[in-house]
Amino acid sequence: MEIKEITFSYDKKQDQLKKISSTIAPGKVTTIIGPNGCGKSTLLGVMSQNYKPTAGEVILDGKALAQIKPKDLAKRLAVVHQQNEAPSDLTVEKLTSFGRLPYRSLFGQNEEEDEQAVEWALTCTNLQQKRTLTLDQLSGGERQRVWIAMALAQKTEIIFLDEPTTFLDIYYQIEILQLVRTLNQSHGLTIVMVLHDINQAIRYSDTIIVMKEGEIVTEGSPDRVITEAIVKSTYGVDVLLRQDDETGLYMIPISTS
Secondary structure, three states: OEEEEEEEOOOOOOOOEEEEEEEOOOOOEEEEEOOOOOOHHHHHHHHOOOOOOOEEEEEEOOEEHHHOOHHHHOOOEEEEOOOOOOOOOOEHHHHHHHHHHHHOEOOEOOHHHHHHHHHHHHHHOOOHHHOOOEHHHOOHHHHHHHHHHHHHHOOOOEEEEEOOOOOOOHHHHHHHHHHHHHHHHHHOOEEEEEOOOHHHHHHHOOEEEEEEOOEEEEEEOHHHHOOHHHHHHHHOEEEEEEEEOOOEEEEEEEEEO
């Protein structure tokens, strides 16, 4: 996926994204980080065709997203939004099955293929034993796994996750991020996600895109782009970076500038 000179504005007065260009590597985990309001989720929205850019374009396999029919695009990429809503009495299996909607037509559906996709998604997210439970019977982390299962049932090559660990305690944050990494490594999925936690971005990403005020500050491997100078200039925070033999690079916040 290529992002070419993307500019976007909600009100045509102030640009939230300013001539952004980047390339998303296939089969890798790319994480977008940056201060609140810098345009992280907006960029993800443009990349998923939820927002139409005021200038520039997003290219997928040589074709602009704007030229791809929504139903066809839904077979190529899936999105797990930051805030998801569904009736609380829906079962885990039923919500997961909604991921098959792009494959249904006026002429019917392939029930066997749909069932296999749903079963695979439930297995990947370790929800087989919870398939009959309703959403209101689940923890926050389990509900997030159901939304990821629905995205997996779409059988896409790319999955976007907008702040997938928000509102979760540390146990479920790590559980979700480990799941994301496993999906990437075991199934070759391309993952693009927005995170706030820099240490989590370092640990679970192949590539990090750092944003500030609607622009990309830098991008690349975690050990290249996460430096004390870049964190300070982007967030206004003094930090120490350390290297651990087992877990790798990590950051310790010290003080605000």
